[in-house]
Amino acid sequence: MPLLFTPLTLPAPDGDGLTLRNRAIVAPMCQYVIDAEDGVPTDWHLQHLGSFAAGGFGLVTTEATGVEARGRISPRDVGLYTDAQQQAHQRLVRFIHSQGAAAAVQLAHAGGKASTYPWLPGQPDGTVPAADGGWQTAGVADAPVLPGLDAATALSEQGIAEVVAAFAAAARRADAAGYDAIQLHAAHGYLMHQFLSPLTNTRIDGYGGDEERRTRLVREVAAAVRAVWPAHKPLGIRISATDWVDGGWDVAASARLLRRLATDHGVTWVDVSSGGLGRGADIAVGPGYQVTLAAELTRELAGTPLVVSTVGLIDEAIQAETILASGQAHAVSIGRAALRDPHWAASAASRLGVPRTEIPYPPQYWRANW
Ligand SMILES: Cc1cc2nc3c(=O)[nH]c(=O)nc-3n(C[C@H](O)[C@H](O)[C@H](O)COP(=O)(O)O)c2cc1C
Numbered sequence: 001m002p003l004l005f006t007p008l009t010l011p012a013p014d015g016d017g018l019t020l021r022n023r024a025i026v027a028p029m030c031q032y033v034i035d036a037e038d039g040v041p042t043d044w045h046l047q048h049l050g051s052f053a054a055g056g057f058g059l060v061t062t063e064a065t066g067v068e069a070r071g072r073i074s075p076r077d078v079g080l081y082t083d084a085q086q087q088a089h090q091r092l093v094r095f096i097h098s099q100g101a102a103a104a105v106q107l108a109h110a111g112g113k114a115s116t117y118p119w120l121p122g123q124p125d126g127t128v129p130a131a132d133g134g135w136q137t138a139g140v141a142d143a144p145v146l147p148g149l150d151a152a153t154a155l156s157e158q159g160i161a162e163v164v165a166a167f168a169a170a171a172r173r174a175d176a177a178g179y180d181a182i183q184l185h186a187a188h189g190y191l192m193h194q195f196l197s198p199l200t201n202t203r204i205d206g207y208g209g210d211e212e213r214r215t216r217l218v219r220e221v222a223a224a225v226r227a228v229w230p231a232h233k234p235l236g237i238r239i240s241a242t243d244w245v246d247g248g249w250d251v252a253a254s255a256r257l258l259r260r261l262a263t264d265h266g267v268t269w270v271d272v273s274s275g276g277l278g279r280g281a282d283i284a285v286g287p288g289y290q291v292t293l294a295a296e297l298t299r300e301l302a303g304t305p306l307v308v309s310t311v312g313l314i315d316e317a318i319q320a321e322t323i324l325a326s327g328q329a330h331a332v333s334i335g336r337a338a339l340r341d342p343h344w345a346a347s348a349a350s351r352l353g354v355p356r357t358e359i360p361y362p363p364q365y366w367r368a369n370w
Helices: 044-052 085-098 155-179 190-194 216-228 249-264 291-301 317-325 335-341 344-351 363-368
Strands: 008-010 018-020 025-026 058-067 103-110 183-187 237-240 266-274 309-313 331-334
Touching: 008 085, 008 309, 025 344, 044 058, 044 085, 058 085, 058 183, 085 103, 085 155, 103 155, 155 183, 155 216, 183 190, 190 216, 190 237, 216 237, 216 249, 216 266, 249 266, 249 291, 266 291, 266 331, 291 309, 317 331, 317 344, 335 344
Parallel strands: 025 058, 025 331, 058 103, 103 183, 183 237, 237 266, 266 309, 309 331
Antiparallel strands: 008 018
16 A cells, blocks of 8 residues: 555544544645635535545645634635634534545634735735725734735734634634644744744744744644643644745754644644745745655654644655655645645545555545546
8 A cells, every 4th residue: 555545643642643544635725715704614615625525635624714803814714713604614524524534724813914815816916905805914013024015013912812812712613613633824924933933023022032932922822722622633733844044934943843842732743834924035946845844854853743744746646655655754735736636635546556445535436447
C-alpha cells in the first residue's frame, strides 16, 4: 500500500486520537460565496467540501472561518459565532462524515487583513469601505498590514482578551457542530501571524518586543481553545514557517513555538505554509515549493507528538508519495489540485496502484473503473 493511502493518526491528549483513512488532506480554501454576508455556510459549501469527502480525502478542512464578524477576511466569508452558522456547519460535517472523511475547521481571525474584497474575478484589491459592507479592522498595530489596505486599529490588551475568548467560543461551537479537529490559522499575514512576525509586531506592551511576547497571543489562543476543545480531539495549527524576508519570522522561531505548543498546549498537528506579509518576500514558487520548510520542521520536531503536513503545489500523486516516503512530512495538503479534481484522492490511489477494492470512492461510482 502506498504511504499516501496508509492511515494516519493525529494524536490527542486523551484517548486514541483521530485516525484518518489516508494522508491526503484538503487545504482550507475561501469561497467568498455568502451573498447574505451573515457567515452562514451555504449549499455551495456543502457541495464544495462534500465532493472532496466523496472524492476520497482523509481529512477535509473548511475555509478560513471567522471567530467573530470583524475577523472575516471578506464580508462573504464563513463564520462560527452564531447559532445559525453552527447549524449549517453541522450539516457540512454530517455529510463529510457520511463519506468516510474527517472534518477540520480552520478557525481564523484576519486582524488587519480583514474586510478585504473577495479574491474573485473582477473584484478590486484592498479594504472594503464601510459604505460597501466593510468595517474598521482591528490588528496588531495602528498601521496597514500591507500597502493598499486601510490602517487597522491596534487591539488593546482587553481587545486581545476578547479575541482569545472568541476563539474559545468558536471552538465550543465547532465541537457542538461535530468537527473532529481544529486548525488554528496563524499563517498568511492574518492576526496571529501579525503578532508573531517582527515585520508587523511593533507593539511595546506585553504582546510585542521579544519572541516570548510576540508568541504570547498564539500561545494564549491555543491554551484557551485546548481548555474547551474535548481532550480526545486533536488541535492543529497552520503557520507561515517563514516570511521569506531577512529579519522576519523564520523556521527556527517556528520550531521553538511549535515545540512549546506541543508540550504545553496539546497541539499535535501543524500544516506548514509560508509568507503573507509581503515586504519584498522573495518566494521561489514551483512544485512543492514549501516542502523543504516542512522537512526541516519534521526533523526538528521529531520526538514530539506533532504530525506535520506540507502544502503548496503538490499536484501529482507520485510527487505526494515521494514526499511522504522520503520522510519530509507525514501528510500532504492539497489545494488547487483539489479544486480542479475534487476526486484527486481517489484518482491518486488509482494511479499509485491501490487495489480497486481499497480505493476511496463512493460505491455508486464503482462502475467508473478507477
Ligand atoms: C481559492 C483559494 C482560497 C484559499 N483560502 C485559504 C484559506 O481560507 N485559508 C488558508 O489558510 N489558505 C487558503 N488558501 C491557500 C491554500 O490553502 C494553499 O495553502 C495554497 O493554495 C497552496 O496550495 P496548492 O498549491 O495546493 O493550492 C487558499 C487558496 C486558494 C487557491
